[in-house]
Amino acid sequence: MLKNYIKIAWRNLSKNKVISIINILGLAVGIAFTLLIGAYVWGELRVNHELKNTNNQYIILSIWKDANMGGEITGIAELPKALADNYPNLVRNYYHSDLTTTIVNKGEKHYRESIQIGDSTLLNMYGFTLLYGDNQTALRDPFSVVITQKMALKYFGKDDVTGQTLSFESTHGDKHEFIISGVLAKVPKNSVTNLNANNNSNFFFSAEAAKYFKRQLSGWANTGTVNYVELQKDADPKMVDKAMLDLIKKLEPDDVIRSGLTPYLVSLKTYNLVAEGGLIKKMTWALSCIALFILLMAIVNFVNICIGRSAGRMREIGIRKLLGGLRKQLIWQFLIESVLTVMLATLLALLIYITGRQYFSDVLGADILSIFNFPVSIILILLVFVLVIGVIAGIYPALVLSSLRSVDSLKGKLTSVKESVLLRKTLVVFQFTTAAVVFIGAIIISQQISLFFNGNLGYDKDYIVYAQLPRDWTTKGVQNMLYIRNQLAQMPQVQTVSLSFEIPDGHNGGNYLSYKQGADPKQAISSEGMVADNQFAAAYHIPLKAGTFFKPIYHTADSSQIVINETQAKALGWNNAEQAIGQYIFIPAYNDKVPFTVCGVTADFHFGSMHQKIMPEIFMNVNYAPVYRYFNIRLKPGNIQSSILALQTKWTSLLPGTPFEYHFMDDALTRLYASELQLKKAVGIATFLAVVIVLLGVLGLVSLSVQKRTKEIGIRKVLGSSVAGIITLFLKDFSNVVIVSFFIACPIAYYTMQTWLNDYAYKISISIYPFLFSITLLTSVTVLLIVVQTIRAAIANPVNSLRSE
Template sequence: MMIKNYLLVAWRNLDKHRFFSTVNITGLSIGLAFVLLIGAYAWGEWQVNALFKDNDRIMLLRSKWSNPEMGFEGTTIGPLAKALQDNYPSLVSSIYRHDAITSIVSIGDKHFREQLQPGDSTFLQVFSFPLLYGDARTALQQPNAVVLTANKARQFFGKTDVVGNTLSIQSFDGKKQDFEITAVMQDPPFNTVSGYTRTSKNEIFLAPGSIAFFGRQSLLDSWQSVYTVGYVVVKPGVTTAQLQQAAATLLKTHTPASVYQHLTVAPIPLDQYYLQMNNGIARKMMLVLLLVAGFILMMAVINFVNISMGNSLTRIKEIGVRKVMGGRKHQLVLQFITESVLVAAFSFMVALLFFVVLRPLFGQVLEKDIPGLNSFPVWFACLPVPVILFTGLVAGIYPAFVLSAQPSVTALKGKLQQVKEKVMLRRGLIVVQFVTAIIVFTGAVVINQQLSYFFNKNLGYDKDHVMSVPVPRDWTATGVRHLESVRNEFAGMGEVTAVSYSYEIPNGNNSGSNMMYRPPMDSSQAITAVNLVTDEQFAAAYGIKMEAGSFFYKNSSSNEDSSRIVLNASAAKALGWKSAQEAMGQPVKLYNYPKVLYVAGVTRDFHFSSLHTPIAPMYITHAHVVPLFRYLSFRLKPGNPSAAIAAIQKKWQALFPDAPFEYRFMDDTIAALYAQEQQMKKAAHWATIVSLLIVLLGVLGIITLSMARRNKEMGIRKILGASPWQITCLFAQEFSGVILIANLVAWPVAWLILQHWLSGYAYRINMGLEPFIVVALSLLLLVCIIVLGMTRKLAVTAPVKSLRTE
């Protein structure tokens, strides 16, 4: 009965002070909703790879190279996983290795360019992907077997029960073969086994026989191959250190010194890999957002505390009356705390509503699937209770214990005995709010500037009007000659100025790397250089300038092409030449390549990768020598790109009737390199909006409260001659000092945080005072607008009305 009475009185007080209740509930619910959204995002990141049974014993054979250009972190030596199983059966119980390729899949007259994952037959035994149809034990035993996800089954056939149907897949020599569907998987959540990114994933899994069909058997058999993804399932109790030692022994036995001296195999459990891959970028992103969410929640609670403290001082007489009527101290304490907890409970319910409404939008911002409330474990249902109690206790503790201790007579007079209003405490809390808002706001500005720098920096080539299209693969001498004739047909079109074919485009990838040195030196003095396989038109298509020589020769069919390569300026410098001219015609050698090569030209440095890393030494090989290609690149004439694309597509359908036409402009390709930064930018904008909204709600509540308590004072000041502008400035002074102190505290903290973030980029902006000044002035302007809007009515109110109020 007593609890019911507390709740009834609390409800009446909240209804009586509707404005402050609304401000409190709105600010706190916004903060809690943001925390819930970030918490759901963090939970989703934490659960990546959680669907696999024994994911703590499935080890990815991760590679740590002394020079990152020598290989990829996520791949390993082709035969290593099998050798571990054969030579160390006490450590390893099972393995799975796979390749990752793209080819054309046909169903009747429908053609799709798809990512494929050919690998060992143990795929469904090692990884516990649930199946809709088929048997996991036998699904990949046949040489031409294929397993699809339900999504791909629906895309190809319009249904999921497709076991027994066939797909036609094209190999890299232009041939086609039928593959029989033996199982259909449930659509899995994002995981690092079927795809390293959320936008690029494999959904077609092929049997081991397909590896020979694609001519990739050496990828698994050669100890020189470093591009196989390898997993081992260790037996219970086996540590990563034991596996690492075994791998090191095998490397020293089977690989040359140029490999084992530069490679460390670092096995990592599948349940840890996602958060640690790519230098832990996912973990860093998660921790940063959780930290920001924590600060925003703190800001919301500070608002709650500040307004509750200020509003409670207007209830001194109420306390006196209740004490005179026999109210005990513990009853008053419970009353104030009940009101705070009730507000916190309302705020949490509103926050849940915000979460449900904003979750899809927040997922689009971060380009991730944000888990819904039903995705959390059952014990999460208990989380609201401590959150509500903690928030309510923090906000209610001051009025509960300080004001309830006042003598009845003093309280009836509306005064506090021996207790001054905690002005410094309240202002200190406001400073913390502003400091947080300034840091978040400045971070958003700097992230935006760095992204603008990425997209506007001179990349060393002209990306405007350039588009790329993946081509069917026929990696034979005949296939190269055919593609060359196709390129020449496209080049004759009036809508284009240049066309080139290549294995890679400037999208962050390359054609591998090799050790390069100048004879008579040996490989011990070699440099590591990345390789680009292309034709003689690549420089024209991308507007790459030459430092010296030519980009191969105009007559690309010359027999001399086989001994000619092109270097970039960084490679020429790393090899010891003082100038590009000095390198012309000079011999160079590649590790494990018998022929001596001669420098035909040196390009200016251009960014083939992202601006995260410095420009690497590069050597460019003609596709006549290494018959590899994946893209045609078109430089369009300025003017009407839509008409040019339509004309190219029409010719494409005539030249490649079995291949889809999927084009992408370089602007979009480059944007994909900075997807993580763009997500961070969007998240920072959200955090800025939320933090500013909470701060301004706090300013609104405090100004309103101050106006209510200083109503008579304002009437007296106006009688004594104060103008409306002076009245407004008086209230503005409450925040001017706070904003100044907040900026003095926030600037060095923000500078240190952002300088550390920028240091992770090889090419970055020089952070000056501009972002800090812009943020300070913007925040000051917003506060002034709030103060002016709130005090305008009071400033023009007749003094007699102000003096009549109690």
């Protein structure tokens, strides 16, 4: 019997190929999108869960009295060891590291790479395994290095490279060979080797290697290390928070750090979600809600079309009843047919998942799970889904249509059945509302992201290329870089070149307290510290409000000169930029005895993300503070590709052995707003799917309405009604649905997007444009679909629709 039910169901699907394909495809796309988003969310929720003893692993984060005094992810270098030494009942182990970049050389291959210098506890504390090498000894020698499998293939073309050597450059320009003591097996995404998008380490060194690289992993005044602890089983994290405050109070000699820092623990099981202001948590919530509504829209559409199709089978029901068919047999037939359709849609969704997984991985910037890596429970979930949705979609024809009298079924009459027209229209209102909210949201997100890239940043990002440099952080090293800068600046393709430690991507070299001469040091303000040469403002076209951006030629006597921005000038109490020129500022971090002289004031510009307000900024001369990372090169307009090739040739001759890994400023902004761009792409896809599903829903409802009103259309034509009049009749029927949908959608979309925009200090004002454009486009496409569907019924010969009785 079951075989016969399935055979009949398949024949019915085959008989109505077009509508069956539309129905199955609409549901499949909704399921596939939900599975892809679900896999992304699952992957983000599972970050760090595969670490050894993950329930006891924590990262130490920092809260500063003034947010500009230090970073959230870095803290006091001595704190983890002090915790382990003084509170062994609470802390079982610790790991702290310094993250930086350097140039790696092997023969003709030389690249700038991210490296991590830290404790030898790294491998065993987190359960990282080596493909080759010994976990116990790999990080003991100061001139040994553990590399990832990816780097082994990149530099050597094979996995087993233990005993081989790579050359690494120090911050003073020295080069030294390091023996590869281990090759790390591929590890899942985590917050230890991959702290964030800007710190993805592939080379790991022992703490002793810090001396060679001229980095610091110790000291109570050093607040630049990333710190982790492993707690004893059942240890209370709040007790550790209290212990850290006690240690700082007793052992921290720096008054500013002691009074301004509050460290606290965050479990690595949840850190990925709350890191960087909870960006991942916001992203997962937003995408989960969108995916849920897309799936609900697809289900609503599927149910509507199933109901519409079932009404056309009343004569079939009547004939089967006359031939002795039982009602329960009819019920089973409709339910099995509906479940089979959902099953086919689910199988198609899995195929879409497999083919679309890589695309979504690229869009979301995350490695989405392969379908074969899903937990076994997903099979049960999908089976339950197939049964539930199949029953929901088939319950109307199964129970209601099978209860019709045979004579009514044979005549195709539904007048004896109380139909749930209001329910079906309510479902379509839900679809329209959801699509409109997503559409409006997509436009507003796009407008805000356009502000990031095309708004007034306070500087001109066009034609700017930046490239990292080999580091020799000495006076001699700076002079050499300035000589090379001048050589590059003489190229006909180049307008200006600047040497700096920062680019406008939000990652400055540190934050310093500053106060003007005569002011109370306790009233010092926190300023973003930046290091650059005298060409930085010219390279980025940053306007000067007063003074000069350092002197054209540097002399030792000029070492006390600094440049500040307008916000810094106002924060120190000067009403305008001119008042600040020649004034004195104390910066204790550099010199607490001799003040610095303000020689220039720049207009405010966005150094970091528009999430935050523009902060007070101080520029130190690179000759005074000999640290640098970048050449900022402004190219002349013209053939950019040709200019880049010429620049690369010149670079190779001036800096042999140094990779010319250049980026445009747009690349830096892309990284700065990576989550927003990912959200924009995901919402764009969701908008397209929502519109398609809405149109399929309209198709189902219009088909049902046309089918039920065939005789009415015939009578109207006989009485002289025109085709346009009949089309208008159907448009009026749907106009209320569309109007109600937009009245609901607009306030929801406004509130949702205003809440999202509140996360930004600088944001667009929501205008009426996104609402009008969304309403107009959705309404126009819907009207077109209704017209196409009804025009066929309107031009048909009325005799065919009137003669059936």
